[in-house]
Amino acid sequence: MNPSNPSYQELPRYPESLWRATTELPTFPRLAEDIEADVAIVGAGITGITTAYLLAKAGKDVVLIEAGRILNGATGYTTAKVTAQHGLIYHELTSHFGEENARLYYEGNREAIEFIRNIVGGDEEKFGLKLEDAYIYAQEDDKYLAKLEDEIKAYEQLGIPGEWQDSLPLPMPIRGAIKMPGQYQFHPLQYLKHLTEQFLMLGGRIYENTTMDEKAETEGPITLLTKRGGHRITCNHAVSASHFPFYDGKGLFFTRLHVERSYAIAVKPETAYPGGMYLSVDKPKRSLRSASYNGEDLVIVGGENHPTGRSICTHQHYENLELFAGNLMGASAIPYRWSTQDLITLDNLPYIGPITSKHDRIYVATGFRKWGMTTGTLAANIISDQILGKTNRYADMFNPSRFKADPSIKTFVVQNATVAKDFVAGKVDLSHADITELKIGEGAVVRHNGQRAGAYKDDQGNLHLVDTTCTHLGCEVEWNEGERSWDCPCHGSRFRYDGKVLEGPAIEPLKQLDAES
Ligand code: FES
Helix, strand or coil, X not given: CCXXXXXXXXXXXXXXXXXXXCCCCCCCCCCCCCEXXXXXXXXXXXXXXXXXXXXXXXXXXXXXXXXXXXXXXXXXXXXXXXXXXXXXXXXXXXXXHCHHHHHHHHHHHHHHHHHHHHHHCCXXXXXXXXXXXXXXXXXXXXXXXXXXXXXXXXXHHXXXXXXXXXXXXXXXXXXXXXXXXXXXXXXXXXXXXXXXXHHHHXXXXXXXXXXXXXXXXXXXXXXXXXXXXXXXXXXXXXXXXXXXXXXXXXXXXXXXXXXXXXXXXXXXXXXXXXXXXXXXXXXXXXXXXXXXXXXXXXXXEEEEEEECXXXXXXXHHHHHXXXXXXXXXXXXXXXEEXXXXXXXXCCCCCEEEEEECXXXXXEEEECCCCCHHHHHHHXXXXXXXXXXXXXXXXXXXXXXXXXXXHHHHXXXXXXXXXXXXXXXXXXXXXCCECHHHCCCCCEEEEEECCEEEEEEECCCCCEEEEECECCCCCCECEEECCCCEEXXXXXXXXXXXXXXXXXXXXXXXXXXXXXXX
């Protein structure tokens, strides 16, 4: 509870995204036999579903595989801004990749917006598609104001439509802002439910609750194996559209990506929202957009980003967003709260294309840096073109095998040093809670039989104990109080209180320990 917030409202006890709560999705069987297909796509979020739709439309026999339920990864928990304004990016891209590539990034994302608009057609209301101006703004820090000034210069250099603003339509003092007109917001799951239906009508097949093994046979026809049951999928092309690639192919993606968690609440405001989509460039990050569903006008307030597994009290992040929303517009109710994880590459540019130069029939799309609505759509267009043998003018710049010494090397070293530190720190951490003092609904790292263990007391008072060693590569998981999950700081695997895998790359659950022993 946050008593300093004048319009304090109770946060929902359990996280649930507005998008998932307002969309009824079909269910699909687990794969229980050996099958063949032209293309196998692993991961049913915006990238996987859009790629599947495009390839099925082009006449390919496509199978879509999902480890859990469709649209239950990052796509189900986004703020769903459909924009080419991806925070502070164009100055950085121009400096590191040159003017031509920076312009291509903008144009590719603009094309993705047009793609989504075409799919929606005249059904804007059904898909919640709404034309909005997008703003990035700086509030206090001189450093971020200077970055914003560099960014508007990059807009001018690249010919990107943008206007400098000294104030916002919101009642909030700022130092400066950049408005990018003509952007969109939508309901991502209504849109992707539609694309899923189109894919099925084109003869596509979908299997849920089917986890793929990290091993694959890649000589001749590609053979993928399911983890449970060992069923084989034989195909000519495979696409990894999951968070971390399910198959690494020596691309070393675990060392080239890091994971950030961010939070969102849906607020019923007490004052009228003026429209627009907003993102602060200073810290803590704040993001705003409206959404109106089931007759209610809501505002989605997001932000509070931090590296996964490195926050002491995750519930505090929701309370910080609530305080911000309460002060800005009042909050008469907060019907939904949710959080998500996003992957970020070494150079901030997504990896899209063949997984390595040696495996040109296995593709990857990852590292969207929180902007998956447009870059996921762009990735689907690039990869489907590559599979269909068509030239795509954006393919080169996103090639996962690119190597840029600046700034990758430095970031590579820093990030991997951090991962290595987590790996070791978790093992020697001596600050453990007392298992007997756990309250209902509480989880903590404890000491059990002299070993580090994860404990959670459920609503019935039952104690669940797990080994906190992540089953992916052995880092130590930490308790996430806001989501009631065990989160791994190294590559973002998440586990339920009883060890069941919620999000990969881990495939195996955390080992359960006997609470009686
Ligand atoms: Fe990689 Fe945990 S060690 S996700």
